[in-house]
Amino acid sequence: MALKQTRGASRRIEPTMDQPAAGDIGIVNLARSEAAKAEITIRPLRGNISVLMGSGGNIAVFSGPDGKLFVDAGISVSRPKITATLAAVSPDPIRYLINTHWHFDHTGGNQWAHAAGATIIAHENTRRRLSTITRVDDWDFTFPPLPDDALPTEVFETDRTLSLNGAAIALEYYGPCHTDGDISVELADDNVFITGDTWWNGFYPFIDYSTGGSIDGMIRATEANLARVTDKTIIIPGHGPVGDKSQLAEYRDMLVNMRDKVAAIKKQGMSLEEVLTARPAAAYDAKWGRFLIDGFFFTRLVYAGV
Ligand SMILES: [Zn+2]
Secondary structure, three states, X not given: OOOEOOOOOOOOOOOOOOOOEOOOXXXXXXXXXXXXXXXXXXXXXXXXXXXXXXOOOOEEEEOOOOOEEEEOOOOHHHHHHHHHHHHHHOOOOEEEEEOOOOOHHHHOOHHHHXXXXXXXXXXXXXXXXXXXXXXXXXXXXXEOOOOHHHOOOEEEOOEEEEEEOOEEEEEEEOOOOOOOOOEEEEEHHHOEEEEEEEEEOOOOXXXXXXXXXXXXXXXXXXXXXXXXXXXXXXXXXXXXXXXXXXXXXXXXXXXXXXXXXXXXXXXXXXXHHHHHHHOOOHHHHHHHOOOOOOHHHHHHHHHOOO
């Protein structure tokens, strides 16, 4: 999916030939219409764990005789494609859906997953955000509350362990980082770790200041992720390809360097407009700026938090 954010940016970024401008319809509607067109791909990873891609954020699926566990549920319009893809893999029913955080591209499938039998589990702040009207200024979008049957029914504060298919599944709250409700999911028996949107593998991440996110929180969460994984861990990011510890470390270095760079020039008294003109992300853009968040947008997100 090639999208470019323009709405709400201080500086308008012109769309390239093959990338539509988000400014006209907004980034949320654009992501939804892209998902409607996208094919869903499934990739087996290790043991009974697979990842589905093509509907907003990545969806991890753990299958077995007790039923399936989903980590995140994509965008609602993808339901027929997701169910068809999964039916081809195994007939196990959906028992649990874990929401890594409240964003629409991870919780859009809550209602249908619940109707299919899933118990939805999330951090308490995720449920709170989904239960009320929530505005994200940087997306210029106001989300209505989800219907009651799409809300998480089991919430926790710091951590929670589930048992399914003979495995222990560990959920842990990061503290405020990408939003104020992000959690990690670890399937330790298979050495698979799921970061939600604390990690965008190969891309600048979005940081949702409207609901408690910050650049410092993102860096803290990334350090916590690095401390939890080894060179053999398969790491499923919120967006981007499945990755490993060395890629996660490279992402941490980019976040830290950008934070330090932007903080230093902001301290000299530069306005946001002047910082954007200085282009502190220029050296990173070719590698990290090719998805939703370009270098200007990411600089603005960092500037807001230093
Ligand atoms: Zn998100």
